[in-house]
Amino acid sequence: MSRVKRQIAPYLLVLPGSVWLLIFFAVPMIAMLSLSLQEGDIVHGYRFTGHWQNYTEAISSYQTQIFRSLLYGAITTIVLIVLAFPVAYWIAFSGGRRKSTYLFLVLLPFFVSFVLRTISWRQILTDEGPLLHPLREAGLISASFHILGTPFAVIAGLAYNFLPFMVLPIYVALERIDPRVVEAARDLYANPAVTFRRVIFPLALPGVFAGVLMTFVPASSDFVNSEVLGSSETTMIGQVIQAQFLDNSDYPTASALSFVLMLVLLIGVFSYARILGTEDVMKVAAR
Amino acid sequence: MTTTLQRPQQVDAEDAARIKPRRRLTGGGMLHAYTWLIIGWLVVPIAVMIAFGFNDTPGRYNQSWEGFTFKWYGRLFEYPDLTSALLTSILIAIIASLVSGALGTGIGYALGRYRFAGSGSLNLVMFATMSSPELIMGASLLSLFVSAGTGLGPVTITIAHIMFSISFVAVVVRARVITLDRSIEEAAADLGANPWTTFWKVTFPIILPAVFSGVLLAFALSIDDFIVTAFTAGTTKTFPIWIWGATRVGIPPQVNVMGTLIFAIGVLGALIANIRSRQTKRAG
Numbered sequence A: 001m002s003r004v005k006r007q008i009a010p011y012l013l014v015l016p017g018s019v020w021l022l023i024f025f026a027v028p029m030i031a032m033l034s035l036s037l038q039e040g041d042i043v044h045g046y047r048f049t050g051h052w053q054n055y056t057e058a059i060s061s062y063q064t065q066i067f068r069s070l071l072y073g074a075i076t077t078i079v080l081i082v083l084a085f086p087v088a089y090w091i092a093f094s095g096g097r098r099k100s101t102y103l104f105l106v107l108l109p110f111f112v113s114f115v116l117r118t119i120s121w122r123q124i125l126t127d128e129g130p131l132l133h134p135l136r137e138a139g140l141i142s143a144s145f146h147i148l149g150t151p152f153a154v155i156a157g158l159a160y161n162f163l164p165f166m167v168l169p170i171y172v173a174l175e176r177i178d179p180r181v182v183e184a185a186r187d188l189y190a191n192p193a194v195t196f197r198r199v200i201f202p203l204a205l206p207g208v209f210a211g212v213l214m215t216f217v218p219a220s221s222d223f224v225n226s227e228v229l230g231s232s233e234t235t236m237i238g239q240v241i242q243a244q245f246l247d248n249s250d251y252p253t254a255s256a257l258s259f260v261l262m263l264v265l266l267i268g269v270f271s272y273a274r275i276l277g278t279e280d281v282m283k284v285a286a287r
Numbered sequence B: 001m002t003t004t005l006q007r008p009q010q011v012d013a014e015d016a017a018r019i020k021p022r023r024r025l026t027g028g029g030m031l032h033a034y035t036w037l038i039i040g041w042l043v044v045p046i047a048v049m050i051a052f053g054f055n056d057t058p059g060r061y062n063q064s065w066e067g068f069t070f071k072w073y074g075r076l077f078e079y080p081d082l083t084s085a086l087l088t089s090i091l092i093a094i095i096a097s098l099v100s101g102a103l104g105t106g107i108g109y110a111l112g113r114y115r116f117a118g119s120g121s122l123n124l125v126m127f128a129t130m131s132s133p134e135l136i137m138g139a140s141l142l143s144l145f146v147s148a149g150t151g152l153g154p155v156t157i158t159i160a161h162i163m164f165s166i167s168f169v170a171v172v173v174r175a176r177v178i179t180l181d182r183s184i185e186e187a188a189a190d191l192g193a194n195p196w197t198t199f200w201k202v203t204f205p206i207i208l209p210a211v212f213s214g215v216l217l218a219f220a221l222s223i224d225d226f227i228v229t230a231f232t233a234g235t236t237k238t239f240p241i242w243i244w245g246a247t248r249v250g251i252p253p254q255v256n257v258m259g260t261l262i263f264a265i266g267v268l269g270a271l272i273a274n275i276r277s278r279q280t281k282r283a284g
Helices: A002-035 A053-094 A096-111 A114-125 A132-137 A151-175 A179-187 A192-220 A224-229 A237-247 A251-276 A278-286 B002-010 B013-025 B028-052 B080-113 B119-131 B134-148 B154-178 B182-190 B195-224 B227-232 B239-246 B253-283
Strands: A038-041 A045-048
Touching (some): A002 A251, A002 B080, A002 B119, A002 B154, A053 A096, A096 B253, A114 A151, A114 A224, A151 A192, A151 A224, A179 A192, A251 B134, B080 B239, B080 B253, B119 B154, B134 B227, B195 B253
């Protein structure tokens, strides 16, 4: 009796949560797939007709935005690796007793709503704001110089919002490095640069990989930064999907676009995983 | 979040001493300054948000600095629809964090304690929910609700928030259950406690701090969420949705004050949780 109980115990424990995830994570994906193959409009209703032309139409109408989103996402990710690695490195190796304090400071933006943070940046970067107004008064920049509305503003906003997601995994990977390994490299007459390139960086790669995953995916599907900090020249695919779903109620096109975005991201992530070596990826996923 | 914050304390003085000499070689001073520069960058918009909550601006248009005032703290609830949006957010966050706390704890405990068929695919689904773009989760949930013909509102928002919080709670709880010393439970059983009593009198109190951090994390995820909420809200306004809608007509200083208060409460809560976990670690 008690053995049977022990065998069914884990299933009883995971049942409610798993059912919830099944109904509200897995089933919606199927609903979206079905919707993306339907025809009709909001007034007359939709009918499933296997209308795969939704996909070709969506891709041909919005290829610029899809490409731009992937480009912005890629630039943001590369910028973040460069920006975040030294921070993670310093906290991991020289943070000493203050490590948790520094990590806490890096996480501070998460205590403010995503939307509010981004709007705060708009307040700072606007033409009459505390940054550009004094510079223009002093004659250091011309009257036609703007930051808002440019790709720079959008990418800077994305980098700002996702920086902690790059610092944390790299920090965790660096923090796990056994100091004796680094010591051994020194004992074998490796100079600091060689030690970094041949010992520390390879050991940090799983963290960099996790960081790339955690920043590239949300950055290239973001619609807040471009909407708040950008212009019609910086429209990203997330904005298109959001507008098609919520403003135009063109559900089939919007679902098709969502699926295209998801597929592109999945293909990107998997080919990246192949290049890096699947073993490292499995290690990251297993964590 | 708590787990990453706790890790550093495990580095003992010996390790620190061993790492120290290399710091001189790599120009630690420059890296130190650089780290503070990045932290400064991270703090700038928060400081601006807090500062403009004290701005003596004449009306709703809160863009340039007009002088210092406390008046917005006194007139915090001047916009009834903003107040109700904030209350809606808090109510949804409470329900979502409690429900996902219960469901996530079940999964986390089972994954940490038992080996069972299907645990691999459960892990995979959890990984998928945590790494999927919010846009796709929001869009697919909207597709489901549209296809099923249900209306959108506070209920659908709460359902969505529970969905994306479960995995985070489960991961936090699982981490604690894995490190659990099972001899304590065996001792309880030896002293005649049945499994039910053992769980509630011994196991649950030990994992309670992890459950608590999971619930807090879920609360934080829910109250700040914008993207999934935008898709599942319909005409319902939560705090972030209200702000989003107000960007074109001007964001009143009350929003900055509310943002400041949420920030202050969050930071205080995290600090207290951190200090308490340090105390229990010292006691244990």
